Amino acid sequence: MPAHEYGDAELEDLRRRTLLRSAVGLALGISVFGGAAQAAAAPIRRDDEHVRGRSGGTEDLGQMVADIQQLIAKSWPVGEKVWPGTKMAEQYLILVSERQAWELTVNGVTPLDRAEVDALAPEYSWMYFFTSWKDSRATVIDLEQTKGDDWEAEHVPLPVPGPESNFDLGTHEFFHDFQTQQGWRPPREEEVLRYPLEPEWPLYRALVYDALRKALTDHERREEHLAAAAYWHRKWDDRFGADNWLRTPDVHEGTAQFFSTQMLAAARATNPSNDDERWARSLSLTYDWSPKVHPAFLWSKNSSYILGAVAGTLLEMGGGSWREGATTKDTLTDLLLTGCPAIDVGACWPGSSAGG
Known part of the structure; x- marks a missing residue:
C-alpha cells in the first residue's frame, strides 16, 4: 500500500470528529489554554492520574x-x-x-x-x-x-x-523526577491550542501512531509501516512543526510513558531480564487503532504518551545510542524516524537489506 494512502479509510471518522469539535469550539467562543485543554479532552492514556493510581478502595x-x-x-x-x-x-x-x-x-x-x-x-x-x-x-x-x-x-x-496502577504511577512519576535531577532541558513552547483546529493536525499524528503500532506487531512489514510513519510525521512537521506546542510533552511525557510501560511489562514478564519477552508484554499496554482511541488525538497532549510508548519500544528494539537525544529537544518519534526514507522502505530498520 503506498504510504500516502496508508490508513485513510479507517481514520476518516477522526477527520469528521475534529471538524465537529473545532466548530463547537468556535460556536461557544472557547479558547483552550494549557491545563484547560487537558481537562476538555476525554483522557485515554493508560497512565492518566485518574486511572493509573486507582486502588479501587476495597482492597486490603x-x-x-x-x-x-x-x-x-x-x-x-x-x-x-x-x-x-x-x-x-x-x-x-x-x-x-x-x-x-x-x-x-x-x-x-x-x-x-x-x-x-x-x-x-x-x-x-x-x-x-x-x-x-x-x-x-x-x-x-x-x-x-x-x-x-x-x-x-x-x-x-x-x-x-x-497494585499495578499505583506501581505504574510511582514509576512514571519517578522518571519525571529523574528528568529534573538530570537537568533535562526540553523545549518550552506555550501550550496553546488555536481554533479553528484543522483536521490534519490530529489526523497526521494518529496516522503516525497507527503505523508505529503496526510496526511493533507486523514484523514482516515493519519497514513498510515505519516508512508510512515517516511519511505522516514529515507531513505533520512540515505543516505544523513551526507551531508545535506538543514538543515539550512529546519529550517529557513520551519518554516517561515509554519507561513506565517497559517497567510494568517487566513486572508482568516471567523473566524480566529477557528483552524479547518484555517487549512482547509491553504490546498489551499499547493499543490498536480504533474509534475509541480518537480522543487521545483531539485537543490535548494525551497523544504524547501513547506515541512515546510505541516509538520508544521500537527504538530500544533497534539498538543504538539514541537516549541522549531525548534529553535535549528531540522526541522519541523524531529520533526513530529521522533519516528513515518515506519511500525507500528498506532503510528504516537496522539490519534491513537496504541499509539504515
Whole structure:
C-alpha cells in the first residue's frame, strides 16, 4: 500500500470528529489554554492520574503494599537496562494512607512513622511528591488520593488493577523526577491550542501512531509501516512543526510513558531480564487503532504518551545510542524516524537489506 494512502479509510471518522469539535469550539467562543485543554479532552492514556493510581478502595492495604513491592522487586532492577542512569534498584517508593506509611524498595517493605513523611510534604494538596530520602530519592504517593471510580467504561484503555496502577504511577512519576535531577532541558513552547483546529493536525499524528503500532506487531512489514510513519510525521512537521506546542510533552511525557510501560511489562514478564519477552508484554499496554482511541488525538497532549510508548519500544528494539537525544529537544518519534526514507522502505530498520 503506498504510504500516502496508508490508513485513510479507517481514520476518516477522526477527520469528521475534529471538524465537529473545532466548530463547537468556535460556536461557544472557547479558547483552550494549557491545563484547560487537558481537562476538555476525554483522557485515554493508560497512565492518566485518574486511572493509573486507582486502588479501587476495597482492597486490603497491607496486601496492596505487599503486591506493589513484589512488582518493584521484579522489575526495578531492569530499569538500568531500559534507561541507563535511573538506578532503579537504589530508589524508594513511599506509600501513605491515613495514619500509615510504608517504605518500599527492591528488598522489601518497612513501616514508617506517618509524621516523618508529612514533615517532608509540600504545603499544597498532593497526590504524590518527590523528596530526598536516605541516600537516594523517593516518590511519595497518598493512596487515599489515588482511589476513585470516575473512569468511564467507554474510554480506553481500561484501568490496570490497583497494585499495578499505583506501581505504574510511582514509576512514571519517578522518571519525571529523574528528568529534573538530570537537568533535562526540553523545549518550552506555550501550550496553546488555536481554533479553528484543522483536521490534519490530529489526523497526521494518529496516522503516525497507527503505523508505529503496526510496526511493533507486523514484523514482516515493519519497514513498510515505519516508512508510512515517516511519511505522516514529515507531513505533520512540515505543516505544523513551526507551531508545535506538543514538543515539550512529546519529550517529557513520551519518554516517561515509554519507561513506565517497559517497567510494568517487566513486572508482568516471567523473566524480566529477557528483552524479547518484555517487549512482547509491553504490546498489551499499547493499543490498536480504533474509534475509541480518537480522543487521545483531539485537543490535548494525551497523544504524547501513547506515541512515546510505541516509538520508544521500537527504538530500544533497534539498538543504538539514541537516549541522549531525548534529553535535549528531540522526541522519541523524531529520533526513530529521522533519516528513515518515506519511500525507500528498506532503510528504516537496522539490519534491513537496504541499509539504515
